[in-house]
Amino acid sequence: MTSGEGKAVVDITKDELEANGWTFSVRSAGPEDGRPVILLHGFPQTSRAFSNQLLALGEAGFRAVAPDQRGYSAGARPIGVEHYQVADLIADVDAMADALGMDTFDLVGHDWGGIVAWRYAAARPQRVRTLTSVSTPHPGALADALSGGDPDQAERSSYLSLFREPDVPEQLLLGEDGAGEGFRQMMSTTGLGEELGNYYVDVLSQPGALTAALNWYRATDLAVPIDIGPVISPTMYVWSTHDIALGRTAAEATAGWVEGSYRFEVLEGVSHWIPEAAPDQLNRLLLDHLG
Numbered sequence: 089m090t091s092g093e094g095k096a097v098v099d100i101t102k103d104e105l106e107a108n109g110w111t112f113s114v115r116s117a118g119p120e121d122g123r124p125v126i127l128l129h130g131f132p133q134t135s136r137a138f139s140n141q142l143l144a145l146g147e148a149g150f151r152a153v154a155p156d157q158r159g160y161s162a163g164a165r166p167i168g169v170e171h172y173q174v175a176d177l178i179a180d181v182d183a184m185a186d187a188l189g190m191d192t193f194d195l196v197g198h199d200w201g202g203i204v205a206w207r208y209a210a211a212r213p214q215r216v217r218t219l220t221s222v223s224t225p226h227p228g229a230l231a232d233a234l235s236g237g238d239p240d241q242a243e244r245s246s247y248l249s250l251f252r253e254p255d256v257p258e259q260l261l262l263g264e265d266g267a268g269e270g271f272r273q274m275m276s277t278t279g280l281g282e283e284l285g286n287y288y289v290d291v292l293s294q295p296g297a298l299t300a301a302l303n304w305y306r307a308t309d310l311a312v313p314i315d316i317g318p319v320i321s322p323t324m325y326v327w328s329t330h331d332i333a334l335g336r337t338a339a340e341a342t343a344g345w346v347e348g349s350y351r352f353e354v355l356e357g358v359s360h361w362i363p364e365a366a367p368d369q370l371n372r373l374l375l376d377h378l379g
Contacts, residue, residue, distance in 0.1 A: 194217050213319075
């Protein structure tokens with residue numbers, strides 16, 4: 089269906105996807121035969137974070153799919169930290185792409201989704217047509233900044249040790265009444281709007297959901313150097329100057345971890361929540377990169 093100006097009109101559909109032995113909730117947009125794009129959200133978001141990108145990609149003729157990842161989907165919420173290793177998250181992406189019939193695809197990730205996207209692109213270069221990481225530097229660059237004495241990044245990432253503690257972050261974020269006031273305050277002070285903040289709190293207030301999401305942190309120490317190969321897919325990294333969690337040192341060092349074509353885009357005055365806070369800017373960059 090097209091509008092009077094010839095621009096495709098699309099809707100975001102919600103569905104379930106069976107992959108890797110789990111049931112993932114997914115949002116998708118665009119023609120079924122469009123060039124495939126997979127978008128991976130971060131913490132504490134869901135696939136809703138990419139609503140604007142799904143619509144823009146769908147209108148441009150791409151088939152865009154954003155899953156609620158492991159722990160965020162009610163049907164993919166195993167109990168135990170051991171089930172949230174990066175290898176498990178990469179296997180999920182493989183299985184979802186297989187289930188969707190996507191032999192190759194463009195890959196987009198934000199925040200923790202960016203970590204998974206970087207690691208996936210390095211491990212599966214034959215499947216990743218292009219890579220776009222939003223906010224998140226290459227995990228090797230981040231580990232170097234954290235372990236190499238960058239005081240700015242160390243201060244920004246001081247919350248990581250708290251998030252890796254058992255039980256404590258759940259209590260702080262959800263509160264004794266389980267209403268999630270700590271969550272709302274965290275997201276408000278870091279630049280995320282009230283409506284989306286309330287939505288994410290509702291999702292992660294489900295039984296076991298917040299623990300599952302925090303298990304991503306508990307299963308992987310982002311400060312530990314990793315053995316990761318070069319990224320050879322054409323890559324774009326979008327970073328913002330008002331990101332409270334991720335600083336300039338690792339952002340600028342990311343170029344050294346990419347062997348394929350690379351572009352580094354800086355959004356001035358934008359918070360960490362780029363997909364939601366600066367959708368038009370991100371959409372323009374993303375469509376240009378994919379093109």
